[in-house]
Structures are given as C-alpha cells and as structure tokens.
Amino acid sequence: MTLAGDIRERLRARAGAPPSRESARLPAGRYADPSFHEAERARLFARSWLLAGRLDEVASPGLYMTWEKTRVPLIVVHAVDGVVRCFYNSCRHRGAPVVRVPRGRNRALRCQYHSWTYDTSGKLVSVPDERDFVDLRREERGLVPVACALADGAIFVNEEAAAPDLRDWLGPAGEELRAAAGEGLRTLDRRSVTVAANWKRVMGRLLAAPPAPPRAGAGPLIADGDAADAETLANGHLRVVAPFTPESASALGLASPLDWIDPADGAPSASPGPGAMLHSAAAAYVLFPNLLVALAPDGVLGLAVWPEGEASALLDAVWYAPDWGEGDSPAVQPAWRTRLEWTQGLLDGIAEALAGDAEAVAELAERGGALESGSEAVRRWHEALDARLGEHAPAALRVR
Ligand code: FES
Numbered sequence: 001m002t003l004a005g006d007i008r009e010r011l012r013a014r015a016g017a018p019p020s021r022e023s024a025r026l027p028a029g030r031y032a033d034p035s036f037h038e039a040e041r042a043r044l045f046a047r048s049w050l051l052a053g054r055l056d057e058v059a060s061p062g063l064y065m066t067w068e069k070t071r072v073p074l075i076v077v078h079a080v081d082g083v084v085r086c087f088y089n090s091c092r093h094r095g096a097p098v099v100r101v102p103r104g105r106n107r108a109l110r111c112q113y114h115s116w117t118y119d120t121s122g123k124l125v126s127v128p129d130e131r132d133f134v135d136l137r138r139e140e141r142g143l144v145p146v147a148c149a150l151a152d153g154a155i156f157v158n159e160e161a162a163a164p165d166l167r168d169w170l171g172p173a174g175e176e177l178r179a180a181a182g183e184g185l186r187t188l189d190r191r192s193v194t195v196a197a198n199w200k201r202v203m204g205r206l207l208a209a210p211p212a213p214p215r216a217g218a219g220p221l222i223a224d225g226d227a228a229d230a231e232t233l234a235n236g237h238l239r240v241v242a243p244f245t246p247e248s249a250s251a252l253g254l255a256s257p258l259d260w261i262d263p264a265d266g267a268p269s270a271s272p273g274p275g276a277m278l279h280s281a282a283a284a285y286v287l288f289p290n291l292l293v294a295l296a297p298d299g300v301l302g303l304a305v306w307p308e309g310e311a312s313a314l315l316d317a318v319w320y321a322p323d324w325g326e327g328d329s330p331a332v333q334p335a336w337r338t339r340l341e342w343t344q345g346l347l348d349g350i351a352e353a354l355a356g357d358a359e360a361v362a363e364l365a366e367r368g369g370a371l372e373s374g375s376e377a378v379r380r381w382h383e384a385l386d387a388r389l390g391e392h393a394p395a396a397l398r399v400r
Helices: 003-016 034-046 166-181 199-208 246-251 274-279 334-353 357-366 376-394
Strands: 025-028 048-054 064-066 074-078 084-088 104-106 108-109 118-120 124-126 145-151 154-158 184-196 229-232 238-243 281-287 291-296 299-307 314-321 370-372
Touching: 003 229, 003 274, 034 299, 034 376, 048 074, 048 184, 064 281, 074 154, 074 357, 108 124, 118 291, 145 166, 166 238, 166 274, 166 281, 166 291, 184 334, 199 291, 199 299, 199 314, 199 334, 199 376, 229 376, 238 376, 274 281, 314 334, 357 370
Parallel strands: none
Antiparallel strands: 025 370, 048 154, 064 074, 064 104, 074 084, 084 145, 108 118, 118 124, 145 154, 184 314, 229 238, 238 281, 281 291, 291 299, 299 314
C-alpha cells in the first residue's frame, strides 16, 4: 500500500465511524501568559530550524538579505565561496548593525559606524586605525555565526548553538514533502498580514481548516478539516490530509470525496500515489513549530506564523512554483492571479476572524478558562508544543 493509499483508507474508516472526541482543552493562559510567551521565545524560536527564505532570494555569491522574523537581527549571506551563511547582524566593535539595507550585493560587509569590515565568511578583514586597538585579535572578532542549512533550495536558520543536522530534524516529513512537492521550486509571490491574536491562534486556524488552494477550472475548494487525517511525525512535524467537501470533490471530477483519481489519467486507483492525493485532497505538512506547507498540484504555499508579542502575530504567505526559467513569471497568468487573490482572501479572512481575539482570550485566561482544540491536527500540534517546552512552560497551562 502506498502512503497516499494508507491515508485514504484511514479517511474512509473515519468517515464510517461515529464522530470521535479528538478535542483537548487548551488553557487560555497558553495564549496570554507572558511566561509562556517567554518560554516559546527562548525554547522554541531560539532553538528550532526556521524557514528564512529560498536560495533564489540570495541566488549568487555576494547577495545578502537581513532577516528579523524572530525579532533577532540576522543576515543571510551567499558568500563568495558559494556557501550560504547566517550571522547576527551586529558589529563586533560596538554592536551596530553591520548592514542596514535589507537586501543587496557586497563582496564584503562594512559596518557604517566605524568601517570595520568583514568578508562574507564573517572574518574581520579590516579595521581602520587598527593600531589604536591594543590587543585586538581579528580572528576573535569575526561576525557571530548562526546555524544555516539548505534543504531543496529552502534556507533554514537556527540560533541553537548545537543545532541538529537539518535533514535529521526534518526527518520523514522532509522526505515526504520533497517527494510530493518536487524540487527546483522558485519564489513566485509573497504577502503578509498582521493578525491581532496570539500566533498559536493563527496556527490553530490554519490547522483546523487546511488551506485548499484553487485548481484551474475547479472554482473555490473547501476542505473538511474535521474529517482530516492528522499524523505526528518525528520532531513534532505533522502531516494533515483533509478530504474535500462533496461539492468541491465534484468540481474536481471525483465521484465522491474519497474516490481519488490520478489527474494523469483521470482514473480511480486502488493504491493511489502522491499525484492522486494532491489532486483529490487538501494535503499539508507542518514543519514544527510555525510553518504550514500546503501542497497544490503545481505549486507549494508556505504559511509561516511569527509571534509579535503575546497578542499579535505576523502571517506570511509565500508561493513557490516550478522554476519558469527566463520567461515571465506565471503570476501574470489567469490561473495564478486567481490563486493569488484567493491567498489574499485567506490572509484577510484570518485577520478578520481573529480581530479582537487577543482581548477575549486574555479575559478568558484571567478567569482560568480554556478553549477547545477542536480538530485532531490542532490537538496534536499543541501536544508537540508542550513536549518541546517541557518544564519550561507553566504546568497549569499544558494541554488537558
Ligand atoms: S560599531 Fe561597527 S565599526 Fe564601530
């Protein structure tokens, strides 16, 4: 049986069973308590591999970009030796930002304050009036590195000093994602929205109703998040596959939501492959902690949620498509325009739905109340969060 076939069988078994109680209680303080937020900052965002961009954003040696999604100023540099590196954007003289322009090309990184200059491997190579600095040892004053690694063109960074190998950390989720999404993707569009809610509330919405990007000729699609198959993979990553509603399934040419067909031949299969799953269901992977990757037959949508304090979050949506070479970006094509409009609608819809959420949740937290996780995917994601935070988060705020 293929992975897609296994998943479809579980979905079928679930469809025939009485509704299960997969929900868990989520103490509202998880979303509002400053100590919980601080534990996430220190134990999660400072110690996880986080998506910083794709190689096409710093495609050639000398290109750099600043990156501050975690509120820690970093620089990602495609060094002249061809290696992509990451450093704290902080000069080893007095801590000024080494680069101030968000993106650019430089063969050396020169701090504008007093012109200490670093090469793209982070080495301090030039100090004006160096003789004035008694005992200055250049080899000890290079830029402070941050772990940086690539997986299929995606750039990940990790502030943890002893960061695990990226491939090990991605594990089966990374392998499945590579098999389903393909390689050679390129950034097609990026957009963001600020949501007035805790970042976990945004993750919760994405997980409860996996995004179903429109497909050419099929009209809007709706996935049935309550019926989704959610599986926790190594390191807290998740796979979530939701069947479409009967109307959406019909728009895709399926006889019913669980009669998957392979778009290559339009035929149902006893043991469907990844192509049939991508065509016939809403499939997504969560790369723990904050990245949901929604798969479409001809592209990948990355949705990353970044905390901005307890009560606000930034939601980034980035579309990646197979590399289109030298020609015009497919973004101008009608099918992609529809998809990008849908993406904006998705972001706006989440921001609208969660307007006022932070205040309501804070009030609930004051009363010691809790929220229901609802879907299995949400529960599993919160459980992975608790497993990661361990004793560093208040015990009273754990999933129940
Ligand atoms: S702070 Fe960078 S050169 Fe002085």
